[in-house]
Amino acid sequence: MQNNEIKILIIDDSPVWRDSLNSIFEGQNYQLRMAEDGHKALQEYREFKPNILILDLNLPCCDGKDIIRSIRNQVGDNDLYIISLTSVADVETKTQALNLGSNDFLVKTFDHEELKARINVAKRQIRLNKQLRAAFERIAQEFDTVASLQNKLIPKSCYYTQDLAIQSAYYPSGRASGDYYDFFSVQNNILRVVIADVSGHGARAAFLMGIVRALARTTEVHYLDLAQTFDLINTQLIDILGQEMDFVTMFAADIDQTNNVITYINAGHCPGLIVSRNNHTDLLEPTSTILGFFDLEFQPVTLDISESCGLFLFTDGYYEWMVSPTQRFGLTNFLNLASELLCTPHFSMETLEAQMVQGLDGRPSFPDDRSALWIHWKNNGP
Incomplete structure (x- = not known):
């Protein structure tokens, strides 16, 4: 100078x-x-x-x-x-x-x-x-470039067919996100939905998210059932991460509207919510532990959805934030709020966001990424 x-x-x-x-x-x-x-x-x-x-x-x-x-x-x-x-x-x-x-x-x-x-x-x-x-x-x-690429990997916010509607929300806490969600058709017109959360933040989490997304998307072209898909992703993460402390939580489900069944695996992720037609919600709890640490055997769970109308999935950023300096919003509060709103006729992600912060002084800080999927099937059942 x-x-x-x-x-x-x-x-x-x-x-x-x-x-x-x-x-x-x-x-x-x-x-x-x-x-x-x-x-x-x-x-x-x-x-x-x-x-x-x-x-x-x-x-x-x-x-x-x-x-x-x-x-x-x-x-x-x-x-x-x-x-x-x-x-x-x-x-x-x-x-x-x-x-x-x-x-x-x-x-x-x-x-x-x-x-x-x-x-x-x-x-x-x-x-x-x-x-x-x-x-x-x-x-x-560089982070702006990563964020731009990530946005291209995330499906568009709304998706509608004659029998199905999907709403999504994606709020990264910074330029690069460790959250991932996706939906695509696999064999016999089954809809596969995926949501995952990589530990940590920033470029490292975004890189791992890209790997998870690439592996999950391969099943759209080269079909693997859910157990095989999770085994592939877990094996690759163990190979990549070695002794590192990174990990991934992931929920994936195959929705078969023809036979009115849903098959899912939850690897250490937040519980999914199945909403019934009589305004009742059931939790889809983890079926295995997190990915990236251990060799695991994955056992899918299959449920009858003839009396159900939708599946709601989310990441932990929705409840891991502080209502006050000493109090988190918490999973229980979020599940109660989401269950109540999902049973209303015109649920939207925007309404959920607004209700979460209602009554607070100012907009709270969300330290973690927030992503969610609402898959609403319309014409299943008798």
């Missing part, structure tokens, strides 16, 4: 010190401005946008410590490198200035070469901050 790219703002009420400081930087090609009091200091700061501020703490109109406080706390500028100056070697003043956000501190008996050395330290810090910002921007762009 060249000197002519560095902006230095000097704030001092003494003309003698302003001239002295100016002479130190003379001929070094810095962009230099000066102000003699606190009010002009803040005005120059806003207009000039300096990289380095050399600040006398004892100013008329506005105390130097107030200027630091304003820049750090009110403006929120943590990049500006602040060198505080004072005429007295007072430990308390120095401690206050540093605690408020000053990067460096000099007593006004300093040698010119010492100040030049401190400026060089500031330049290295400015250069490092610039490099870090550029790196973060590149990382953010």
